[in-house]
Amino acid sequence: MTYQIRTLAAAGALIALAAPTFAETEVKLGYALAADSHYGVAAKKFEEVVLAETGDQFSFTHFPSSGLGGEREVIEGLQLGTIEATIVSSGTLANFVPETGVFDIPFLFNGFDHARAVLDGEIGQGILAQFDNVGLHGLAWGEQGFRHITNNRNAIHTPADVAGLKIRTMENPVHLAAFNAMGAAPTPMAWPEVISSLQQGVIDGQENPLSVIVSVKLNEVQKYLTLSGHVYSPAMLLVSKPFWEGLDDAQKAAFEKAATAAAAEMRAYVDNVETTGVATLKERGMEVNELSGEEKAAFQGSIQSAYDGYYKTYGQELVDSIVNFK
Ligand code: PAF
Numbered sequence: 001m002t003y004q005i006r007t008l009a010a011a012g013a014l015i016a017l018a019a020p021t022f023a024e025t026e027v028k029l030g031y032a033l034a035a036d037s038h039y040g041v042a043a044k045k046f047e048e049v050v051l052a053e054t055g056d057q058f059s060f061t062h063f064p065s066s067g068l069g070g071e072r073e074v075i076e077g078l079q080l081g082t083i084e085a086t087i088v089s090s091g092t093l094a095n096f097v098p099e100t101g102v103f104d105i106p107f108l109f110n111g112f113d114h115a116r117a118v119l120d121g122e123i124g125q126g127i128l129a130q131f132d133n134v135g136l137h138g139l140a141w142g143e144q145g146f147r148h149i150t151n152n153r154n155a156i157h158t159p160a161d162v163a164g165l166k167i168r169t170m171e172n173p174v175h176l177a178a179f180n181a182m183g184a185a186p187t188p189m190a191w192p193e194v195i196s197s198l199q200q201g202v203i204d205g206q207e208n209p210l211s212v213i214v215s216v217k218l219n220e221v222q223k224y225l226t227l228s229g230h231v232y233s234p235a236m237l238l239v240s241k242p243f244w245e246g247l248d249d250a251q252k253a254a255f256e257k258a259a260t261a262a263a264a265e266m267r268a269y270v271d272n273v274e275t276t277g278v279a280t281l282k283e284r285g286m287e288v289n290e291l292s293g294e295e296k297a298a299f300q301g302s303i304q305s306a307y308d309g310y311y312k313t314y315g316q317e318l319v320d321s322i323v324n325f326k
Helices: 003-018 038-054 071-080 098-104 112-120 122-134 173-182 191-199 210-215 241-245 249-283 293-302 304-314 316-323
Strands: 025-031 058-063 085-089 136-151 166-169 185-188 205-209 224-240 287-290
Touching: 025 038, 038 058, 038 085, 038 136, 038 224, 038 249, 071 085, 071 136, 071 224, 071 241, 098 112, 098 122, 098 173, 098 224, 098 304, 098 316, 112 122, 112 136, 112 224, 112 249, 122 136, 122 316, 136 210, 136 241, 136 249, 166 173, 166 191, 173 185, 173 224, 173 293, 173 304, 191 205, 205 210, 205 224, 210 249, 224 241, 224 249, 224 293, 249 287, 304 316
Parallel strands: 025 058, 025 085, 166 185, 166 205, 224 287
Antiparallel strands: 085 224, 136 205, 136 224
16 A cells, blocks of 8 residues: 555544534433333333434333432423423323313213313313423323222222222312312322332322223232223323424424324233233223112212302313213
8 A cells, every 4th residue: 555545544544433423312201100101111112213213313212110319200200391391191291281181070971982082182182282381292182091999898889989089189180179079198200109008008099090000010009990981081292392302304204293193002912912912901900890870870969069160160161062062
């Protein structure tokens, strides 16, 4: 090799060493449940689609099982820009966008098709858009299912059976009002404290959909499951607004596509656990009863005073337009 060629080769090596490498942007994705839950499968799909659409521009780090803290803390992390993304229940969302609480009203939806149509329609999408005003960006509504009551004290058939029951609720004023009206003794509590509180007898029970009861194996700490279906439990794929604003249009489109696919994955998981979950929990030893239409009506009647408050907060027109949505 001539001196000139050697010099050029050395210079080329230096240039190659000095060439900027395009660093992947890390997406920290936190959620309260395990990797094999409805949140876990949605998170996996979300990552898959973003990576397929954007190549190596992003790397994902998953924090399942409340690895980044309770849902409220994680959402605050998104606002600060220290966490990029989360999948959360509606538990604390009304603390950030109060209108979200309307979906937490018990006996609002008559089934999955009704709830999904409202969330995917104008009302749901309008509320999703409001997260942009509070340092967040709502990408899509996901879902957990209809919530049911589990407890260690007694089987539940009538409102009298929940009298004084120490039941954990989410940190959600709408749920709290309903259980107070029923005559229970509700305690709002962040999810990471729930299992130990059940084990120690600090609370008698809790309420969550089959997706949660099965994936968390609540049968290990709860004896009775009452299929009350008292309230629909939506979930949301949220990203940090500072993170969102740093994305270009193509990247935003990729995240939107990924969120739609992730929400579909979550709903498919819920559909499946809705058909298999009760048998699984019976096999694991839970005592299960389902409220009849008449029994459900008695529970609905027992929370009339809470409804007066809901109408005041959300407006009867909005509540009625959801109930009557076709
Ligand atoms: O009950 C709750 O707080 C939520 O449903 C849970 C289990 C954290 C999932 O988001």
